[in-house]
Structure formats: structure tokens, C-alpha cells
Amino acid sequence: MAASSSLQVSVVAADHEVWSGQAAMVVATTIDGEMGIMPGHIPTLAILDKGEVRVTLADGSKVIATATEGFLSVDRDVVSVVAGDASLVS
Numbered sequence: 001m002a003a004s005s006s007l008q009v010s011v012v013a014a015d016h017e018v019w020s021g022q023a024a025m026v027v028a029t030t031i032d033g034e035m036g037i038m039p040g041h042i043p044t045l046a047i048l049d050k051g052e053v054r055v056t057l058a059d060g061s062k063v064i065a066t067a068t069e070g071f072l073s074v075d076r077d078v079v080s081v082v083a084g085d086a087s088l089v090s
Contacts, residue, residue, distance in 0.1 A: 006024060007022065007024070007037065007077050007079050008021075008077060008079070009021060009022070009026055009079045009081070010079070010080050010081065011065050011086055012080070013085050013086040013087075014083075014084050018065050018086045019055065019063055019065060021063075023056060023058075024038070025037065025038050025055075027054045027056075028051075028067075028072050028081060029049045029050070029051025029052060029053070030048055031047045031048075035072070037074055037079055039077050044072070044074040045071060045073050046073075047070075047072075048067055048068075048070040048071055048072055048081065050067070050068050051067065052064055053067050053081050063088065064088070064089040065086050065087060065088050065089060066089055067081065067083035067086040068084045068085045069083065070082045070084055
């Protein structure tokens with residue numbers, strides 16, 4: 001099965017959606033350090049640490065959010081970032 005050329009990304013806090021859309025890459029802060037996700041990434045479940053979630057769009061622009069602890073999951077080019085609290089920086 002060929003990997004798609006983009007990711008479907010959702011960044012949510014406990015009580016609201018922060019951002020969602022198509023992206024080329026996601027970098028998030030986990031308890032094991034920064035994790036980068038690109039299309040075709042293996043299924044993953046990681047524990048978020050307090051820090052940034054950086055989403056790179058197809059045109060190279062970035063969406064940056066701060067997030068508290070939570071988790072990140074990746075499955076079939078769908079990335080879900082779920083944090084206790086999160087907000088957009090830019």
C-alpha cells in the first residue's frame with residue numbers, strides 16, 4: 001500500500017479543538033524527546049510532554065501550538081494530538 005503525500009492532523013485540548021487540517025509533517029515533544037512524523041509513519045502511540053507541537057503545511061508554512069501532557073497517536077497518516085490543555089502560538 002503506497003503512503004499518501006499528506007497527513008490528516010488534529011490537535012485538541014480536553015475541552016476544545018485547537019487546529020485540524022492537512023500537513024506534510026508534525027513534530028511534537030514527547031517524554032522521550034522530539035518525535036517527527038511524516039506520511040507513511042508506522043502506527044505509534046506516544047506520551048506527550050509539555051512543549052510545542054509544530055505542524056508543517058505543504059507550502060512550508062507552520063502552525064505552532066503549545067501543549068501540556070497528553071498523548072499522540074499515528075495510524076494510516078492520521079495524527080491525533082490530545083493534550084490536557086493546548087493553544088495556538090502562530
